[in-house]
Amino acid sequence: MIFAQPRAKAWAMARPQSPDYDKRRDAIVAAAAQxxxxxxFDGTSIAELAKAGGFSKSLVYHYFPSKEDILDAVMEEHLDALVEEAETASRAGGADTQLRALARGFLRRYVGAEDRHKVLLNELDKLAPERRAAVVAKQRRIIATVEGLIATLNPERAAEALPLAMLFFGMINWTHTWFRPKGPTDTDRLADMAVERMLA
Structure with missing residues (x-):
């Protein structure tokens, strides 16, 4: 009787992950965001990205099969951080406290992440439909959180909760174009101002 040779286990053949894998990947995403x-997005090639980041094209393709994959990573990672802030704020106390915590958390995240935030605001239509849908779903989740808090705080204006939520994000989402952290107003005070004006 002839016995078949045992198959090599997939895990035995897999290459071990480099100890600085995450560091290199993060460097590519950061350079791409900038x-x-x-x-x-359309005005940036993989070659330009590699040159700006000081790594080879082959290294970029080792981590990301396409330029769109990098764009998706820039947006998803930024949004995931904002979703985390919203979830943390939801445990902060009453509706007013939660809304202030969310606004403060978002503005703190925006500082130092201007490039990622700008890309999220301006390049969403460059993603393929299914990826765009995933990003939009996270955005809507955040908006729904704020909408619910506004409805709780202003029951008499519950029918206007969504427009008010969008106005709220209109106030804070563009602060990266003018806000300077070292100015006379810090991020927490700016967040409180946005909440106060939106609830007035």
Whole structure:
């Protein structure tokens, strides 16, 4: 009787992950966020990205099969951080406290993440439909959280909760274009101002 040779286990053949895998990947995403924010997604090539980040094209493709994969990572990671802030705020206490905590958390995240935030605001239509849908779903989840808090705080204006939520994000989402952290107003005070004006 002839016995078949045992198959090699997949895990035995897998290459071990480099100890600085995450560091290199993060460096690629950060460089891409900067270039996409300044030149736009369409105006940035993989070659330009590699040159700006100081790594080879082959390294970029080792981590990301396509330029769109990098764009998706820039947006998803930024949004995941904001979703985490919203979830943390939801445990802060009453509706007023939660809304202030959310606004403060978001503005703190925006500082230092201007490039990623700009890319999220301006380049969403460059993603394929299914990826765009995933990003939009997270955005709607955040908006729904704020909408619910507004309805709780202003029951008499519950029918206007969604427009008010959108106005709220209109106030805070563009602060990266003018806000300076070292100015006379810090992020927490700015967040409180946005909440106070929205609830007035």
């Amino acid at each position: 270039l996409y924010a300044r030149r736009g």
